[in-house]
Amino acid sequence: MLGLFTRIPWADVPALFAEPAMLQAARLSIVTATVSTLICGLLGAPTALILTKVLARSRFASFTFPLYCLIYAPVIFSPVVSGLALIFFWGRRGVLGSWLTEMGISVAFSPLAVILAQVFVALPFFVATAVTTLRALPVSYEEIALVEGASPAEVTRKVLLPLAAPGLLTAFLLSFARALGEYGATVTFAGNVAGATRTIPLNIELALSSNHMDAALGSALMLISLYILILGTLALATWLRRLKGASL
Secondary structure (H helix, E strand, C coil), X not given: CHXXXXXXXHHHHHHHHCCHHHHHHHHHHHHHHHHHHHHXXXXXXXXXXXXXXXXXXXXXXXXXXXXXXXXXXHXXXXXXXXXXXXXXXXXXXXXXXXXXXHCCCCCCCCHHHHHHHXXXXXXXXXXXXXXXXXXXXXXXXXXXXXXXXXXXXXXXXXXXXXXXXXXXXXXXHHHHHHHHCCCXXXXXXXXXXXXXXXXXXXXXHHHHHXXXXXXXXHHHHHHHHHHHHHXXXXXXXXXXXXHHHHHX
């Protein structure tokens, strides 16, 4: 951080932030990361509930480890490997992409490709955080609700999710941060197309390869500013979770 801050041309930052290419990349990054995070929540929250509240307490508990391996695989994979996996699944000649191409739907080199890459790498972070949060909840609250006549769906909706809200907020923020900074899988699968797939990390790479150091540093500062905003929100979520834990 010190190395970056000593090289950033602070006097030129307003002009760098106002450049059309910078604004375009920032807008695309924020929009795609937001959509990706929402998809992570829609997929990750039920997955975390199944892993912690269904499979772990049933005769299918032995399936939890293979599921964990499958879900967390993108964390272990190289980003380039993840990008290749996405190409051979969603690409024009991929497992599913070939069918979509026949229907006139093109995925690669589009904003949709960026979102798919971001979801692929960010979903494990959401699931891991959500699972940790749900496992930390006292089982007694569920048992009391069941004894009082609540259905499993009501226990989930009225007991588990409200108690897990601060932790789930943390999961959303971590997923957003991971999606925002995604580079390797995105450039491999979606390419670096201005206005379509060029996010802030890809804009940094383009500026570096073009020897425009000021533009690269400006993009880096933009990304750092967004991360600082995320960290501030994450700190608030952590404080709320501790406050809720103290009240229990």
